[in-house]
Amino acid sequence: MPDVSVVIGVHAHPDRLLHTLESLRQQQGDLRWECLIVANGGFQPDQACTSLLQADRRFRVLESDKPGLTHALALGCGQAQSPLIARLDVGDAMAPARLQRQWRIFAQHPDLVLATSDVEICGPAWEPLRTDSQPAATGKPMRVDTVPAEKGIAIDIPHHASVTFRRDAYEAVGGYRFHFYFGQDWDLWYRLASQGTFVHLPEVLTRVRLFSDGLSSRHWREQRLIARLSLACHQARCTGRPETSLLQQAASILPRPPSRLNLPWDGRRAEGAYFIAEALRRQGDRRCHHYFGEALRYGFWKPRIWVRAAHSLALL
Structure with a gap:
């Protein structure tokens, strides 16, 4: 039984995936982990990735027959064997101490349901762009559902790929919801806040790369709309109002179909x-x-x- 299950969704760019998987193999300590790589869109690993996956049995590849990251993550989390689920995205990298540091604080605090950390944001070639942190972070677990509903929760999660959460809490709130093709993370964080404490570790434990053709770069408008709807759903739940119409709006926000014209601009x-x-x-x-x-x-x-x-x- 692994101590931590790492879940990655992938549909392209095997060269970026290789670096991500190597950062997992460099984790410090004797922590037992597994990595579930959920592929969709006909993803095919290149030779280097294939060799790594065959050489290390801690990696498991799953096939998703539905498009989008949300379906991939739901499938991976559903197959996870450990009590903790850590997120990571293709192209990003864990610091060598990340899993050990986050696992340890979960072991020390049974009421903790989510751990995050500072995140270094980089360009495609690891050019440093900025570091996302929380100046007031103490590294101690806290309840985050203590602010008015219209303000969300009392903590900022720097990046989806920085998070580790308890599987039982994830399952208790219904996991990732398929209404959210984009921005499925904040909808989950709002719901997890009712299950226990969150913690922000004030150290860089994840390095994230931005690509010009990446999801965040291409669909920031959709993600911004989804963020507002996620917060509106949170307010509705806190005040006992139905979420039905809000979830219908979220489900309507989908990527535009690719152009049939091979245009030289984008x-x-x-x-x-x-x-x-x-x-x-x-x-x-x-x-x-x-x-x-x-x-x-x-x-x-x-x-x-x-x-x-x-x-x-x-x-x-």
Whole structure:
């Protein structure tokens, strides 16, 4: 029986998956873990990934016949064998101490249901962009359902991939809900808050990469809408009102079907590249020029990209 089950959803980019899996194999201590990799969309691992998966029996590959991350995560969590479930995304990496640190605090606090930590946000080539933390974090578990419902919960979860939670609490609240194609994490956090305490460990235990073609880059508008609906559902539950209409609205927020035209531009990818470029520019990092070039290639009609790209020339 493993101590922790790590759940990863994947549908593309086997090269990014390899680095993520290697960070798991570098975990410190004698903690027993398993990793459930849920593939959908016809994902095929490359030779390097295949060799790793065959060499280490702690990795299990599951096939999901339904699209989207939510279905993949629900399948992985349903197959998890351990009492704790840790999340990680393709392309990201755990610090060597993450599983040991989070497992230990669960062992010390039986009422703890969710643990998170500081997260380092990086570009595609691990360029440091920022660190998401909580200045007031003490590393001690606390109840987070102590604020008015309209304010959500009394803690910020820096990133979905930073979290470990108890499986029994996850099951008690109904797990990930399929109404949320995007942003399924905050809907779960609001519901888990009623089950016990949360903790934020004030140290970087997860490193997250942003890609111009990644989910967060391409669908931040949808995620923002879902975040508002998740909070509205939380308020409805706290005041005894039904969530039905809100869940119907959430279920209607889906990705647009891919264009049949093979166009050389892509406004959403341009925005993702621009976000990375501008974060680097503000730090005086010359590597921003590469991403401004990508942003202009895919979104040449967007004025702000031209303006900031021109500002970046000062770094030369």
